[in-house]
Amino acid sequence: MNSPSPEGLSILFADDEKELQEIARMELPFYGHRVTVCPDGYTAVAALEKDRFDCLIVDLDMPGMNGIQVIERAATLSPATEAIVLTGKRSLETAIAALRFGVIDYLSKPCRFSELNELLSRVAQRRRLKQRTAELQRLERSQSSRHTQIVGESKSMQGIAKLVSRVAPTNSTVLIRGETGCGKELVARSVHEKSLRCDKPFIAINCGALPEHLIESELFGHVKGAFTGADVQRQGLFEAANGGTVFLDEIGELPLAMQAKLLRVLESGDLRRVGDNQITHVDTRVVCATHRDLESMVESGSFREDLLFRINAFEIHVPPLRQRVQDVMDLARYLYLRHHPEHASIESIFSTEAIELLLQHPWPGNVRELANVIEHATILCEYPPIMPEHLPKHLVERRLRRDIKAATSEPVVVPLREAPKSLKELEVLAVQEAVQRHHGNKAAAAEELGISIKTLYNKLNSVEANNKKAA
Structure with a gap:
């Protein structure tokens, strides 16, 4: 006799035979599984639209929507759900049809639930291996990839790092606020990298950089012939990032008409390609960023209040670089090592005079300006330390004018x-x-x-x- 499974699965069981339905309700929980029983294919698809399941057990020969049709819908609605087929017609044709849609195995009726549980045990084992593989991949990325690292020892940046760690494992929509160039996309990438979606795509788009007539197609895709130039069907960013994260930079630049369509996708996960009558479901997390005052835009009627409520489930504010001067040199070193990782063991990458210039600059362009300054320095400086002559002239000139102005009543x-x-x-x-x-x-x-x-x-x-x- 089989003992209960140490790791229960969430199972969707669909069969039109009432006797099997009752047995499933009793037997599967005995083995430690959680089960939802459906009497037909339509009910099973409705359940898949609402919840996620580890495994789908489905009768191949149900009236109306048959098992293969249910499995085909499951592949779209919940790609991670594995399928097992129950059938009274065990044949080569049945096996081919099942394999075509990724069915892992099938059992002939009548079947013993102990045999079914053996299959479920293998499903659980595969899931554990996949989870372990994903964990190892995340660990490898965290050790080898530095491009999503939140850099800075200031209180504000340490606070942001903690917020990212708290919100990343959830599916909450995140709104990142801050001035242009302060590092909002870096924070967004960090949210993705620390999430359970890190092995899926991260796709960023600047809402203010696209012509208004192309935004809908970029976000949601289009079918062939939807408009002039639409020669082939094309996925939008939400579909391309399915299972992962979409980063909508400068969300405040999105036209009102598109705001309504975005709200619908955020609320239901359903989108419609341009020119298409069919609804496509996506499982995509959304992270937004803006330098605009969205509340003022709501008052002026240029931003939807309901969309603001929806995207502002969790807010992170990134302060400008001038308000966290203690982070400048950490960032400068980090940016330099992105160009020259082989110099990581060198302690003094910047001369004392260069450090003074970097610390005293007001950084109106924030981290983006600092990144450009460091790139300029790496081009001129073959080997550390970086000296003032390796920095852009405007930094030296600004310091010069300030010192001379302090020494005289007339600026020179x-x-x-x-x-x-x-x-x-x-x-x-x-x-x-x-x-x-x-x-x-x-x-x-x-x-x-x-x-x-x-x-x-x-x-x-x-x-x-x-x-x-x-x-």
Whole structure:
């Protein structure tokens, strides 16, 4: 006699014979399984539309919708559900039809439920192996892939990392808010990578980058002939990401007409391709991002309130880089190592002077601007440390103007071609400008700069010494 299964399965049992229905209700729970019994194919499909099952056990010869038709619908509605066929006509034709739709096995009627449970035990074993494989793949990705890492030791970024860890394993819709370039897509990718969907596609789309007449086709697909140029049927992003995650960046740019259609997909999982009368069901998680004030847009009538409620199930706010200066160097190192992972063992990738320039820059372009700055530096710097001369000129010029402005009541404009290459040169230039303004009166210049006359002479003497060496 078979003992109860240590790992029960969720089973959908569909058969038109009342006697088998009653036996299934009694026997399958005895083996530790959870069972939903349906008297026909239509009821079974309705159950598949509402719930997910580990295994489908279906009679092949039911009136109305037969077992193969149920299995065909199950392949679309719940691809992970494995199927077992019960039939009184065990033949080659039956086996071929079953295998065509991925049926794992079939039993001839009358069958013993102990035999059926042996098949279910193998189903459970396969599921455990798949889950273990998925876990190992997730572990491998987490160890080898750094492109989704949330970088930063600031309190705000550590808080975001915790929020991502909490929401990622769920199916909740996530809304990520923050300025342009602050790293919203990185957070979205992290949500996907830490979710149970991480082995499925992550597809991102910028809602503001597509022409209005193409958005519906991009999101939901189209059939052949739906519009001029639709020469072939095409999947939309939601279908392409089925089982995974769709990232809708700049959701606030979505036209009102598309907002209504998106809301329907979010609520039911059902979509209709452009030009198609058939409904397609998808299981896709949605993560959205915006830099816009969606509440104000709701008040002005340019964003649907019901859609805002739907996408804002869980909110994450990413602060601008200027509000988390302590993260700048962690990010800079991380971005540099993306270009040169072979330098990971080098402790000092940036010189002290370069660090000062990076920390004092206000970063109006946020992380995106920092990424461009580091890419510029990696092109010019063959090997660490990165020096000020490897950084874009606008960083050096901004620091130069700030220092000179602090030393004089009149701002001094220095052309880019004359921008100094080090902080020491910045100091010397400020001293020389002050002496020039006071017509050679070094005491007055030192007083204006707030330094001693001795320090001023030291600065000037160092210039003379360097000039003599150069000569």
